[in-house]
Amino acid sequence: MTSNTSISIINGRLIDPANDIDEHLDLHISQGKILSVGEKPSGFEADIIIDAKNKVICPGLVDLNAHLREPGYEFKGSIESETAAAAKSGITTLIFPPDTLPVIDTPAVVELIRRKAKQSGKARVLTQAAMTQDLEGNEISDMQALQQVGCVAVSNAGKPLGSTLIQRRAMEYASTFGLQVFVQSEDRHLRNKGCAHEGRISARMGLPGIPEAAETVAVARDIALAEATGAKLHFQTLTTAKSLRKIQHALADGIQLSADVAVHQLHLTEMDIENFNAQCHVHPPLRTLRDRDALRSAVASGLISAICSDHQPHDADAKAHPFPDSEPGISSLETLLALTLKLVDEGVMDLPTAIARVTIGPAQILGLPYGKLDAGSSADICIFEIDSPWTLKREEMLSKGKNSPFINWEFNHRVTHTLFEGRLVYQSDKN
Amino acid sequence: MLYKNSQLTAEGKLKHFLSIEGLKRDLLVDILDTAENFTALAHKGRPVKKVPLLRGKTVTNLFFENSTRTRTTFELAAKRLSADVLNLNISTSATTKGESLLDTLRNLEAMHCDMFVVRHASSGAARFIAEHCEEHISVMNAGDGAHAHPTQAMLDMLTIRQHKGDFTPLRVAIVGDILHSRVARSQILALNTLGVTEVRVIAPRTLLPFDPRSLGVHVYHDLIEGITDVDVIIMLRLQKERMAGAFLPSEHEYFRLYGLTENKLKHAKKDVIVMHPGPINRGVEIDSAVADGPHSVILQQVSNGIAVRMAIMSMCLGGQDSREESA
Numbered sequence: 001m002t003s004n005t006s007i008s009i010i011n012g013r014l015i016d017p018a019n020d021i022d023e024h025l026d027l028h029i030s031q032g033k034i035l036s037v038g039e040k041p042s043g044f045e046a047d048i049i050i051d052a053k054n055k056v057i058c059p060g061l062v063d064l065n066a067h068l069r070e071p072g073y074e075f076k077g078s079i080e081s082e083t084a085a086a087a088k089s090g091i092t093t094l095i096f097p098p099d100t101l102p103v104i105d106t107p108a109v110v111e112l113i114r115r116k117a118k119q120s121g122k123a124r125v126l127t128q129a130a131m132t133q134d135l136e137g138n139e140i141s142d143m144q145a146l147q148q149v150g151c152v153a154v155s156n157a158g159k160p161l162g163s164t165l166i167q168r169r170a171m172e173y174a175s176t177f178g179l180q181v182f183v184q185s186e187d188r189h190l191r192n193k194g195c196a197h198e199g200r201i202s203a204r205m206g207l208p209g210i211p212e213a214a215e216t217v218a219v220a221r222d223i224a225l226a227e228a229t230g231a232k233l234h235f236q237t238l239t240t241a242k243s244l245r246k247i248q249h250a251l252a253d254g255i256q257l258s259a260d261v262a263v264h265q266l267h268l269t270e271m272d273i274e275n276f277n278a279q280c281h282v283h284p285p286l287r288t289l290r291d292r293d294a295l296r297s298a299v300a301s302g303l304i305s306a307i308c309s310d311h312q313p314h315d316a317d318a319k320a321h322p323f324p325d326s327e328p329g330i331s332s333l334e335t336l337l338a339l340t341l342k343l344v345d346e347g348v349m350d351l352p353t354a355i356a357r358v359t360i361g362p363a364q365i366l367g368l369p370y371g372k373l374d375a376g377s378s379a380d381i382c383i384f385e386i387d388s389p390w391t392l393k394r395e396e397m398l399s400k401g402k403n404s405p406f407i408n409w410e411f412n413h414r415v416t417h418t419l420f421e422g423r424l425v426y427q428s429d430k431n
Numbered sequence: 432m433l434y435k436n437s438q439l440t441a442e443g444k445l446k447h448f449l450s451i452e453g454l455k456r457d458l459l460v461d462i463l464d465t466a467e468n469f470t471a472l473a474h475k476g477r478p479v480k481k482v483p484l485l486r487g488k489t490v491t492n493l494f495f496e497n498s499t500r501t502r503t504t505f506e507l508a509a510k511r512l513s514a515d516v517l518n519l520n521i522s523t524s525a526t527t528k529g530e531s532l533l534d535t536l537r538n539l540e541a542m543h544c545d546m547f548v549v550r551h552a553s554s555g556a557a558r559f560i561a562e563h564c565e566e567h568i569s570v571m572n573a574g575d576g577a578h579a580h581p582t583q584a585m586l587d588m589l590t591i592r593q594h595k596g597d598f599t600p601l602r603v604a605i606v607g608d609i610l611h612s613r614v615a616r617s618q619i620l621a622l623n624t625l626g627v628t629e630v631r632v633i634a635p636r637t638l639l640p641f642d643p644r645s646l647g648v649h650v651y652h653d654l655i656e657g658i659t660d661v662d663v664i665i666m667l668r669l670q671k672e673r674m675a676g677a678f679l680p681s682e683h684e685y686f687r688l689y690g691l692t693e694n695k696l697k698h699a700k701k702d703v704i705v706m707h708p709g710p711i712n713r714g715v716e717i718d719s720a721v722a723d724g725p726h727s728v729i730l731q732q733v734s735n736g737i738a739v740r741m742a743i744m745s746m747c748l749g750g751q752d753s754r755e756e757s758a
Contacts (some may be wrong), residue, residue, distance in 0.1 A: 204646060317533075323553070
């Protein structure tokens with residue numbers, strides 16, 4: 001199928017939070033773009049008709065934080081394998097942090113990634129530029145050149161910056177060109193050698209802890225710098241209730257900022273590491289039940305407007321160590337939508353809100369024209385079946401990384417079709 | 432997922448010995464009784480007798496962290512049970528360079544070992560090995576990170592019982608670096624399981640973990656207040672690197688505040704015993720006059736170490752205790 005194929009998706013429940021639509025409407029696609037929503041335009045005849053009875057039609061997902069591993073770490077994942085995993089899960093736009101090898105600090109690396117993504121053709125891959133050269137935290141990168149070749153934001157990929165002064169300069173420089181700054185706020189001194197939330201569980205297990213203050217101190221610092229520099233700041237993968245309060249106050253003060261949360265933080269807590277389960281070793285760490293509930297409320301209220309996968313596929317060896325020595329991260333593209341929809345099943349939010357947090361929410365943070373079903377926009381579409389239970393099986397994962405604590409979890413809603421730029425890039429066999 | 436105690440067989444017998452957590456009082460008492468019988472083997476003036484309980488078995492000491500003292504007691508324990516012993520010191524730098532921990536395990540399994548005695552700098556390492564090695568192999572934790580050092584705790588319990596008999600009326604104070612101490616964590620679990628009246632920890636806040644009371648202890652910051660009327664004082668070793676990490680200002684100040692001297696000891700019960708897992712920093716956490724004084728049972732702890740390890744090894748590998756044979 002080419003992007004010239006015309007498609008009609010009929011009989012489905014169409015949810016497009018950006019346009020406040022939740023009703024049974026058909027969708028017509030032509031030339032890779034959405035032609036119309038609702039009435040079939042006169043003279044239009046679809047080459048393919050997808051019957052979406054009992055299914056939800058929504059915009060393709062936008063994931064603000066997915067480590068695709070290529071170039072440099074192809075033994076953990078490749079653009080080919082990870083975009084296939086994304087397509088299977090309804091994700092059509094991936095934002096790729098710059099911690100590749102070489103890092104994304106030159107236009108050549110951006111070009112390489114673009115070429116690989118085009119070859120794969122299963123999802124849109126957009127890159128974040130490294131904030132500092134080689135992510136070493138000392139000298140700022142050629143941000144404007146990187147922006148010219150398509151980088152949508154700058155970030156230091158969670159790696160520490162040499163000093164607060166360098167951070168200030170980087171934010172000022174980025175804001176000169178209107179570049180969004182992504183931060184994973186953490187005071188590295190307070191983190192020290194920690195590998196788990198500092199709390200009763202880590203105290204009992206004798207695991208070096210990462211205190212809540214490692215995040216809140218840095219969030220306070222980053223808010224102050226956003227205010228001082230006027231840079232557009234986006235907080236990635238927040239974990240604590242106290243950070244959320246700071247964000248709320250800053251927004252009330254009129255400071256420009258936004259925030260996301262990694263989807264696993266909405267389901268797991270420090271209690272999940274009690275068996276030294278390395279699959280639950282993530283960074284930033286799993287926090288308390290109270291933090292998890294605060295994050296859930298913030299997602300429901302919109303204080304956090306995006307849920308990301310924080311996808312970090314690993315080779316088997318990375319997790320085959322005692323907990324503190326294992327590499328943090330979850331291969332999570334294939335559970336982003338499933339875990340988000342689980343929040344609906346658990347009564348945390350309604351379906352349109354949940355969909356907004358993985359579509360228009362993240363798209364708006366970056367000002368991207370995706371995550372919505374406007375006529376004329378790219379035909380990036382996810383179709384999933386309500387009440388169609390499935391179980392995450394290791395052997396069925398398409399990501400090269402099989403590292404997931406959600407293996408054998410049961411989910412209620414299943415992606416049946418994914419369209420990217422008007423092409424069907426995934427279709428479940430069970431249709 | 433339900434919590435399953437991976438240390439026990441379906442019949443509730445010891446398979447591995449990884450942590451005191453989840454072990455019942457009866458089992459701990461069983462270990463102490465078995466160990467008590469083994470101590471008779473090693474009495475002064477008697478030639479050391481070997482027992483043939485583990486003849487034909489191979490015990491491998493897998494030490495990823497250097498410790499000659501602890502390794503030696505495990506080695507002696509295994510040899511007195513007539514097991515063959517293999518000692519492997521594996522520096523962690525070598526393993527991080529290429530061979531993974533799992534590769535190391537596969538290689539050792541090929542040598543047909545029956546037990547791994549594991550010491551590792553990372554919390555959870557012994558459990559990791561127990562979960563990943565072949566089914567017939569038993570794993571004994573000889574110290575993992577700041578998590579657990581259960582054989583040390585059990586030898587301390589044996590020493591306490593030899594002096595005090597009943598655990599239930601006892602008040603026990605543990606003094607020093609609780610935060611980094613696997614020994615303290617295991618002791619607290621063992622003491623509470625055995626039903627003592629009170630466990631106290633005494634330390635400045637920098638050397639205490641998050642919410643220490645949740646471990647089942649009362650917290651004191653003042654040494655004299657904390658040891659008042661206690662039956663047992665356990666002093667922990669202070670690592671030199673705590674000064675560099677800004678946990679403490681100086682050894683001098685630490686000794687002034689938390690060092691155990693004869694004068695301070697007067698506040699404890701008259702028949703208090705003073706313990707230390709060793710090696711001692713004289714003049715840092717304990718005054719020589721106390722370490723060598725009449726209340727000190729430090730050397731007795733060392734000799735109990737062999738008996739306790741014999742008991743646990745034979746229970747893990749033999750599936751039976753040895754009271755009949757060695758009595």
